[in-house]
Amino acid sequence: MTGMEEIEGGRRWKEELLHLYADGLIRRHPDLAATAERLIAEDAEARRMVEDIRAINRTIVETAPLSPDLPLRLREAFRPHKRPVLPRIGHAAAAVAAALVVGFFAGHLIGASSRTSIPEATIAFLTERQSDPGRVAADAAMAGVQAARAVAEADRLEMGRGLPDFSGAGFTLFDVTRTLAGEGQSLVTAQYRNPESGEIVELAMMPMPQMPVPPQKGAEGGGGRIFWSDGLLAYGLKASEGQPDLGALARLASSDGNWMLTASDTSVPAAQTIEAAPVTAPFPAVGAVPSASSDMPQAIEPVLPEEHRRGS
């Protein structure tokens, strides 16, 4: 080893020792600590270096405190995901779209009542989203809505070709309509009847981003209505006639695979039909619908965008 190498090696050793000392990493090594303290006592530059490193560390820690709050999206991130997460801009969309969903259901299912019965989990979800800094700007949110719709709406609307099968509870489908709600959100409303009891329920579905919400009864009126979400679609179920067990129906609707197909023509993406606004025609019925009763509507031409109609 040359003299220069020895000096360089000594300089590096000293530098590392001072960093270790400043970081409190040699407390358990009294000999090393004593050496560091001697260097500091003898060398003003060494002392300044240790002070500076400690000041840097302290400022970094003080400006980045550990936060006890845990955003829901982070808590849910290390969990199984049923579907791809929306793009980042979807977070802004989530707040707006979810508000639309809840707002719609509140209005649709509660009617003129001024009291709302939005589930607490949904409110918590909205609060968490909307309180997130930077995600409340209306322009960003609307841009997010548009982008999220472009990315995710098509798949979701394909889901609109199917409906939950309530035949296990004795209910058969007898009417389906699709309309537009709020900012162009597609809304599917389906009515089911139990021929034996005469009970009728109405199910409303619309796209809802991100956050699954388990079935919860509305606070008002007990079992008169129920809300839930599977993270893909938001559902609202209400009793139109009688007092059906909405919880049981919600569980049926939440069961994987317990859906029936209501549209046989898959050549036209359902998403395209939202261009014809408002859409009120029923879905084309399928002969092989297992729970379809005789009063289910017969096949109707699917609602097509204008250009498709002109071309036909």
Next chain:
Amino acid sequence: MDELEDYVEREIPHLRRFAHSLCGSAEEGDDLVQDALERAWRKRHSWRREGSIRGWLFRILYRVFLNSRRARKPAAADVDAESLADPANVRLSPQEARLTADDLRRGLEALPDEQRAAVLLVALEGVSYDEAASMLDVPIGTLRSRLFRGREALRRTMSDVERMPARLRRVK
């Protein structure tokens, strides 16, 4: 919730703190943590029980960070000045604390990503250099080099700033 999920959830505040500082923005930091956790979920079988969960998660987070930085140049940091220095936590006057924190933030932003990560990780987590090297998935010598260079650059920045009259320092 299984055991691993429970452990991971306990580490999220640490991941957030590091990510916020690394990205210079709380929102971008949370996005990074979310990406890292989702990746960790997909790779959960790669975690070996004898290893540290914190080290495993930080390694994933740092890789995701580097990948995202390669994909795009970092945007100008958008840090709320209020969050930079909490007067309740510092001995300096609130104004001085904010100035110091602001200077440090600018100094950190100017560092290469790799040096910034080393400086922040050791400061925030108080880990040994061996642990920090493992968490960033680099050899110990590389970690030392990045840490020392990063700190030296910060010291130069801070000392340059200190030489300026305080009344001029906030002028932009």
